[in-house]
Amino acid sequence: MRRFIEGSHAMAEATKLCRPEVIAAYPITPQTHIVEHLSQFIADGNLNAKSINVESEHSAASCVLGSQAAGSRSFTCTSSQGLILMSEVLFCIAGMRLPVMLICANRAVSAPINIWNDQQDSIAIRDAGLIQIYAENIQEAVDLIIAGHKIGENPKVMLPVMVCVDGFILTHGMEVVDIPSQDKVDNFLPPYNPPYKLDINNPMSFGLLGDPSVYTETRYAIQKTLEDVLQIIPKVGGEFNDIFGRSSVGLIEEYKTSDAETILVAMGSVCGTIKDIVDIQRNKGKKIGLLKIIAYRPFPQAEVKKALSQAKNVGIVDKNISLGSNGALYSEIKSILPEKIKVNGFVAGLGGRDIKPSTVEKIIESTEKEENPCKFVDLNEELLWKEFKTV
Amino acid sequence: MKEIKIFARAGQGAITTAAILGEALFHENKFSYAFPHFGAARMGAPMNAFLRFDQKPIRLRSQIYNPDYIIIIDPTLIESEKCFDNLKNQGKAVVALRENTKIPSRDDITISSLPAEQIALDIIGKPFANTILLGAFAKATGEVKLDSITKAVGERFKNKPEILEKNIEAVKKGYSSV
Numbered sequence: 277m278r279r280f281i282e283g284s285h286a287m288a289e290a291t292k293l294c295r296p297e298v299i300a301a302y303p304i305t306p307q308t309h310i311v312e313h314l315s316q317f318i319a320d321g322n323l324n325a326k327s328i329n330v331e332s333e334h335s336a337a338s339c340v341l342g343s344q345a346a347g348s349r350s351f352t353c354t355s356s357q358g359l360i361l362m363s364e365v366l367f368c369i370a371g372m373r374l375p376v377m378l379i380c381a382n383r384a385v386s387a388p389i390n391i392w393n394d395q396q397d398s399i400a401i402r403d404a405g406l407i408q409i410y411a412e413n414i415q416e417a418v419d420l421i422i423a424g425h426k427i428g429e430n431p432k433v434m435l436p437v438m439v440c441v442d443g444f445i446l447t448h449g450m451e452v453v454d455i456p457s458q459d460k461v462d463n464f465l466p467p468y469n470p471p472y473k474l475d476i477n478n479p480m481s482f483g484l485l486g487d488p489s490v491y492t493e494t495r496y497a498i499q500k501t502l503e504d505v506l507q508i509i510p511k512v513g514g515e516f517n518d519i520f521g522r523s524s525v526g527l528i529e530e531y532k533t534s535d536a537e538t539i540l541v542a543m544g545s546v547c548g549t550i551k552d553i554v555d556i557q558r559n560k561g562k563k564i565g566l567l568k569i570i571a572y573r574p575f576p577q578a579e580v581k582k583a584l585s586q587a588k589n590v591g592i593v594d595k596n597i598s599l600g601s602n603g604a605l606y607s608e609i610k611s612i613l614p615e616k617i618k619v620n621g622f623v624a625g626l627g628g629r630d631i632k633p634s635t636v637e638k639i640i641e642s643t644e645k646e647e648n649p650c651k652f653v654d655l656n657e658e659l660l661w662k663e664f665k666t667v
Numbered sequence: 668m669k670e671i672k673i674f675a676r677a678g679q680g681a682i683t684t685a686a687i688l689g690e691a692l693f694h695e696n697k698f699s700y701a702f703p704h705f706g707a708a709r710m711g712a713p714m715n716a717f718l719r720f721d722q723k724p725i726r727l728r729s730q731i732y733n734p735d736y737i738i739i740i741d742p743t744l745i746e747s748e749k750c751f752d753n754l755k756n757q758g759k760a761v762v763a764l765r766e767n768t769k770i771p772s773r774d775d776i777t778i779s780s781l782p783a784e785q786i787a788l789d790i791i792g793k794p795f796a797n798t799i800l801l802g803a804f805a806k807a808t809g810e811v812k813l814d815s816i817t818k819a820v821g822e823r824f825k826n827k828p829e830i831l832e833k834n835i836e837a838v839k840k841g842y843s844s845v
Contacts, residue, residue: 280686280689413724442728444703449701450686450699451700452693549729552726630730631729632730633727
């Protein structure tokens with residue numbers, strides 16, 4: 277049913293439709309409303325799940341690790357410092373091959389304390405072995421949550437899935453969203469039936485010592501699985517489209533790229549803003565397009581390379597920075613493109629700094645004229661130490 | 668696409684105002700994106716809520732800098748927040764008036780003002796100006812029907828019957844006051 281609804285509320289509805297059995301989360305802005313709605317569903321008797329009150333995100337992640345290992349579909353969500361605190365356990369969840377669902381309401385990481393949006397938190401734990409998928413709008417967040425369960429819980433996958441949604445922009449924004457019916461979701465997503473679980477009739481252990489004789493093979497197994505996920509995501513996306521009639525689940529989305537000379541690349545909600553600017557500049561005769569990255573882990577190298585192969589100029593927008601190197605998406609893409617394509621990296625939208633239409637216009641102009649691996653956009657020169665001033 | 672910026676203090680219902688308006692526009696098959704701008708806001712701190720709407724889904728995610736319409740819930744913010752500075756040429760403002768409220772003079776805009784807090788005190792018994800301003804907005808701009816606003820208010824307060832009728836009356840009073 278189509279509704280005008282707040283993002284966090286819609287994501288809680290989507291989670292409820294997936295029939296989680298255990299929910300453990302610790303409140304942190306801007307994730308809070310998602311957990312509040314889920315707790316309300318449980319309190320009202322509308323969701324038959326066990327909600328576990330925890331004293332930290334480390335405990336929240338530990339609870340869902342345990343409950344998923346016991347064979348229950350389990351859910352948590354967090355942001356920023358909370359995600360960093362979870363990170364030790366997230367590596368374990370992936371290593372134990374447990375398909376926990378996690379929503380990351382993307383937010384900047386301290387210090388200085390900043391509650392606003394960027395994507396530094398999820399990027400910081402990109403190497404944990406989780407599947408990471410990014411939503412452009414609230415509808416996509418809903419769709420990726422539902423599809424994400426099916427991707428992670430595939431017996432050939434069995435890996436945690438993190439759906440990344442830009443904090444405030446998508447969690448606190450309200451828009452028209454189709455919340456699917458329970459029948460359709462049940463039809464799409466079967467009950468969780470893991471190939472292994474903690475079972476007194478068939479005892480087994482998870483996460484024991486893996487000495488040098490076996491550890492490498494566990495990493496190799498996750499790596500090979502994530503390569504397979506590059507085939508599984510489009511397949512699940514097809515099944516999702518068959519049932520729900522939306523092609524929102526995939527590895528990438530190409531927006532007017534086929535004849536584009538200049539292509540911007542981005543993830544998350546900023547893609548909407550970029551699409552509007554692409555349309556405005558197309559109307560002025562500019563051949564410009566957007567490549568939206570949905571799956572960041574596993575990273576769809578072949579698809580990205582193909583989508584950018586005909587471009588002259590590529591401008592990559594990162595809402596994160598690997599300090600001492602470049603934006604994460606830039607490094608990922610620069611390494612797979614041929615020398616003849618001019619590739620620019622931009623760092624923008626950190627700590628909630630607004631990415632305006634004029635910001636995107638500046639990025640396009642620089643992409644066409646310059647070649648920088650890591651250009652900070654909309655810097656306030658007045659705040660910079662004199663030796664760091666760029667003009 | 669049209670853009671609205673709402674000026675209020677945290678706790679005065681700016682987000683609710685944007686949410687009700689978005690819901691009302693949804694009933695007219697329009698697409699909205701309503702969103703707050705959060706500071707690390709405490710009750711009483713100046714804050715904004717925004718709403719964009721169009722016949723097609725909204726993709727633009729930036730804040731609103733040059734609104735077509737402004738709604739001022741708290742007129743003590745007019746000067747400090749420079750509420751009128753970036754209102755578009757031919758834009759419209761809906762303003763809750765208090766005694767001594769000074770509205771800057773601009774010839775190129777239309778201003779609809781009403782003592783919304785006093786009306787709210789009379790009808791609802793509390794100084795919540797937002798539902799009155801929503802009625803006034805519908806009349807002043809013609810962007811949304813009165814029926815759509817009352818329907819959206821009805822849904823918003825469906826679990827609070829004690830204030831539902833009063834808020835519907837407030838919307839209608841706001842509509843007829845400008």
